[in-house]
Amino acid sequence: MNTSIQASRTNLGFVTLVSIVAAIGGLLFGYDTAVISGAIGFMQQKFNLDSVMTGWAVSCLMIGAIIGAGFAGALSDRFGRKRMLVLAAILFSVGSIGSAIPTTISQFVVARVVGGIGIGVSSTLVPLYIAEIAPARYRGRLVSLNQLAIVIGISAIYFVNRTVANAGGPAWDISTGWRWMFGLGIAPGLVFMLLLLLVPESPRWLEKQGRGDTAIRILERINGLQQAQLEIEDIRESLKNETGSMGQLFQGGFRIALLVGVVLAILQQVTGINAIMYYAPEIFKKTGAGTDASLTQTIIVGAVNLIFTLVSLWLIDRVGRKVLLLIGSALMAISLLVVGYAFHTGNTAGPLVLVFVLLFVAAFAVSFGPIVWLIIAEIFPTRIRGRATAIASVALWAADYVVSQTFPVLLSGVGSAITFWMFAIMSIIAFLFTLSVVPETKGRSLEDIERMWGAFKR
Structure with missing residues (x-):
């Protein structure tokens, strides 16, 4: 059926x-991963x-996310996408409460790991679920609603953190x-759980x-009987x-699909986005900003992230x-090179660092932020898509863990300049890998993409 007929009958609402x-x-993903940015400075003092x-307090969430992501695929292939998303909402809610009441750092870590399992499940299955239910014509923007929600969650928690910090x-x-x-993360967790029903x-x-x-019946409600x-x-x-x-993933063109999915996932993290999102206030403090000013600049980072995700x-x-x-990836590399140069020369008192951090965030929000999740959700065969x-x-979460754990150590060890230059090198690698390996999937149905990889067998 031609695209215009399909588009006219799609129940887009x-x-x-x-x-x-x-x-x-x-949104839960964004909230829970970024909430630590406002809390970690106070926790450093509370728990010495x-x-x-400090890196472990930030990165322990990713251990849970790795566990959750690792089991999410097989369990969703067996029990369904929806049931596993409900489980993710429950785990997130439990983790939010547990993270708010610890008396020791060990108790905090356990709670964050529990919440992280929920985040790992949802980060795997939300884009996958949307990709499987969305018409090909709209799949890109609909799957990218996940990234928009992540960014909204990040932006919201920056406001929450600043409001809470100013309350006393x-x-x-x-x-x-x-x-x-x-x-406060319990609120979106409960909303998610109820709406999933x-x-x-x-x-x-x-x-x-x-x-x-x-x-x-579901496909008919989306696209009409004939298209369904x-x-x-x-x-x-x-x-x-x-x-x-799973052996199918190591045959013919599906090996390339696996390579694309895994490498893009790693590159999304090792280019440094979450180092900035998790540690933004601490980065801006290194430029001479006070606590209130650094939290305000972090809100600006969140706003730019949101605007360019919409773009x-x-x-x-x-x-x-x-x-x-x-x-x-090209703009990300340029931005990180300039930020590294600013720290190298000590020219951090003015707006230079803030401007190029914002350019980096904008470039990431337009590209690697939403698109990596989209590509991961659309390039694998249906029977084993979850796994x-x-x-x-x-x-992706393993790379996020490494970056989150090592970033404060790198800052205190090799320094800010070399740390940001390392991220710049990763952005250059991301550009070259995309140029040489990543295919275009715009406008293709999931079955068309599968046949594309299958053609490599012959």
């Missing part, structure tokens, strides 16, 4: 609402943390304020389970050619994935 509900999982323990004096911030920063299961997963009648019948046949044909074994949603299905990745996506997600 319904599929958008379903995607927005799922994307609340991304050195640079290694320094002593109150150290004893109590940071606890409120974590504890209203959305349908993935039609592709349902068909894989032999529940084709239910699957076609064509799509269900396409899904069935695709499933016939799949083994359902990405507008461009992603028009310009395409690969072009945006190339432009973004294959989990492999890429584990790689």
Whole structure:
């Protein structure tokens, strides 16, 4: 069926609402990963943390996320995407409360790991679920709602952190304020849990389970009966050619798909975005800004992240994935080189560092922020999409852990300039890898993309 007919019959309102509900999982992701940025300075004083323990307090969440991502794929292939997202919401809520009440750093770490498991599950399954339910024409922008929600969560917690920090004096911030920063996360966790009860299961997963009648009813509600019948046949044909074994990922073109997913996931993190998001106030303090000014500058970072994520949603299905990745990685490299140079020369008193940190964040928000999650969600075969996506997600969270754990140690060891230059080198590698290996998937159905990789066998 031609695109204009399909577009005219697509129930975009319904599929958008379903995607927005799922994307609340991304909001939890953004909230929980960035909340530490406002709390860590107070926690350092509360628990007398050195640079290694500071890194551990920040990065322990990623240990949980690695565990959650590692199990999410296989469990969602067995029990369904929706049930596992409900579990993620429960774990996040438990982690939020647990992180707010510890009396020792060990108790805090346990709670953050529990919440991190929920984040790992949702980060793997939210983009996957949206990709499986969205029409090809709109898949890019709908999956990218997940990244928009992540950014909204990050921006919201920057405001929450600043508001909480200003609610009392320094002593109150150290004893109590940071606890409120974590504890308030229970609100979005409960909202996510309740709204998930209203959305349908993935039609592709349902068909894989032999529940084709239910699957076609969902597809009919999205695209109308005629298109739904064509799509269900396409899904069935695709499933016939799949083994359902992870060994399929190491055959022919699917090896390239796995390489693309895993390498892009790692590059998204080792280019330094979360070093900035988690430690932004501490970075700006190194330029001479006070606590209040550094928190204000961090809010500006969050606002730029939000604005340019919206720009990405507008461009992603028009310009395409690969072009945006190339432009973004080039600008990220330039920005990081300049920030490193500013720290190297000591020229940090003016707006130079802030301006180029903002340019880096804008470039990331247009490109590697949303597009990596999108590509991971759309390039793998249906029968093993959950497990294959989990492999890429584990790689992403492992890279995030390494960056988060080592960033404060690098700052105190080799210094700010070399640290940012290392991230710049990673951005250059990201540009070269995208240029030489990453394919364009704009406008292709999930089954078309699968056939593209399958063609490499011959």
